[in-house]
Amino acid sequence: MSRERELRHHLARHLEDLGALRSPAWRRCFEVVPRHRLIPRFRPYVQGRLLEEIDATRPDSEAAWIEYAYRDLPAITRVDERGYFTSSSSMPSLMARMLKLLEVRDGDTVLEIGTGTGYNAALLCERLGSEQVTSIDIQADLVEEARGRLAELGYHPHLAIADGVGGYPERAPYDRIICTGMAWPIPTAWLEQVRPGGRIVSVVPEGCVALERREDETASGHYDRESYRFMPIQPWPGTDSERIATAFAQATADRESAYPLSVLDAGGSAERSFQVLVRALVSPAPKVFEHAGDRYLWSLEDDSWARFPAGSRIVQQAGPRRLWDLVESLFERWCRLGAPNRERFGLTVTPAGEHTLWLDRPDSEHRWAVPDVLLERGSDH
Numbered sequence: 001m002s003r004e005r006e007l008r009h010h011l012a013r014h015l016e017d018l019g020a021l022r023s024p025a026w027r028r029c030f031e032v033v034p035r036h037r038l039i040p041r042f043r044p045y046v047q048g049r050l051l052e053e054i055d056a057t058r059p060d061s062e063a064a065w066i067e068y069a070y071r072d073l074p075a076i077t078r079v080d081e082r083g084y085f086t087s088s089s090s091m092p093s094l095m096a097r098m099l100k101l102l103e104v105r106d107g108d109t110v111l112e113i114g115t116g117t118g119y120n121a122a123l124l125c126e127r128l129g130s131e132q133v134t135s136i137d138i139q140a141d142l143v144e145e146a147r148g149r150l151a152e153l154g155y156h157p158h159l160a161i162a163d164g165v166g167g168y169p170e171r172a173p174y175d176r177i178i179c180t181g182m183a184w185p186i187p188t189a190w191l192e193q194v195r196p197g198g199r200i201v202s203v204v205p206e207g208c209v210a211l212e213r214r215e216d217e218t219a220s221g222h223y224d225r226e227s228y229r230f231m232p233i234q235p236w237p238g239t240d241s242e243r244i245a246t247a248f249a250q251a252t253a254d255r256e257s258a259y260p261l262s263v264l265d266a267g268g269s270a271e272r273s274f275q276v277l278v279r280a281l282v283s284p285a286p287k288v289f290e291h292a293g294d295r296y297l298w299s300l301e302d303d304s305w306a307r308f309p310a311g312s313r314i315v316q317q318a319g320p321r322r323l324w325d326l327v328e329s330l331f332e333r334w335c336r337l338g339a340p341n342r343e344r345f346g347l348t349v350t351p352a353g354e355h356t357l358w359l360d361r362p363d364s365e366h367r368w369a370v371p372d373v374l375l376e377r378g379s380d381h
């Protein structure tokens with residue numbers, strides 16, 4: 001057996017051991033599709049550190065290239081000038097979990113949002129046949145590079161340069177939609193473009209949801225058990241020094257805090273299930289930072305913030321929402337509910353774009369409407 005086939009075999013077994021890969025059909029795909037051929041240049045990302053580029057065209061890199069490609073690690077292929085990752089081949093175990101959640105059947109058509117390197121598209125083509133697969137990416141050069149590499153491997157999905165927020169109506173309806181970036185909110189175009197009974201699998205802040213499109217045109221389903229941190233597909237709110245200065249200049253409402261800032265991580269570092277509530281209901285990407293010895297929680301959506309002065313139990317809040325009041329009441333509710341695991345939470349999205357988080361069932365008495373301010377995505381960055 002060649003070295004690369006052996007490595008693929010080990011990777012597939014590792015994914016099975018993790019429970020990420022269950023079906024023989026998907027196992028075969030992971031055994032067959034050569035990930036290394038789709039990532040000829042990338043930067044390894046190991047334990048939170050971005051390492052030096054591996055370039056397969058350099059003869060001394062070949063071994064490192066092939067070995068890394070079959071580790072359960074992401075390969076970063078684009079980094080912007082601010083240092084944010086803008087494309088990668090994701091961790092194979094998370095990819096396998098998402099493909100499992102997609103529950104494809106032979107003959108299904110799939111729209112993938114986020115072609116990236118083309119590796120996931122290749123897996124879909126291997127599983128369903130190229131003619132069933134449509135994959136789009138917003139970065140034109142990525143699409144063209146993926147097209148060439150996929151063709152060399154014998155895969156010919158329909159590829160296009162498009163903004164996935166609008167889906168891809170040209171080939172709709174689809175049986176399945178999979179978004180390999182983080183979406184928030186879930187675009188309503190996807191609900192329109194998936195068949196009734198079809199599924200939408202997408203990464204959302206801190207998690208991944210598998211939504212079933214129902215006859216009433218809503219889409220509903222549970223979170224996966226794992227934590228996912230993928231790059232956003234919608235503009236993410238930024239800030240500037242003027243806005244920060246204005247927000248800082250506001251008078252604060254002060255009181256004693258019932259809990260330390262660290263309750264945000266409640267539920268354990270792996271599960272972080274409290275984060276499902278925080279990300280959906282307080283801020284999709286809350287900023288937690290230290291400044292002049294004080295600690296802060298900041299929501300870039302509306303510049304609401306809370307400060308925890310060093311060495312005191314006081315919390316000072318300012319801005320349109322009282323962030324810490326929200327966190328504390330959600331935390332108490334989460335505790336009363338018995339600190340539920342991540343996969344007990346679910347999400348319902350309506351054609352009008354309303355998002356509701358729930359526990360166990362969509363009609364549960366434990367439901368939370370996601371506030372509009374967290375569903376608006378401007379273009380301020």
Ligand SMILES: C[S@@+](CC[C@H](N)C(=O)[O-])C[C@H]1O[C@@H](n2cnc3c(N)ncnc32)[C@H](O)[C@@H]1O
Nearest residue numbers: 087089114116117119120137138163164180233
């Ligand atoms: C994690 S990567 C995708 C990985 C890919 N599935 C693979 O197997 O290599 C996320 C991708 O989403 C793309 N993307 C970001 N925003 C997008 C948007 N609005 N529409 C479509 N693609 C988008 C990025 O260009 C990036 O390539």
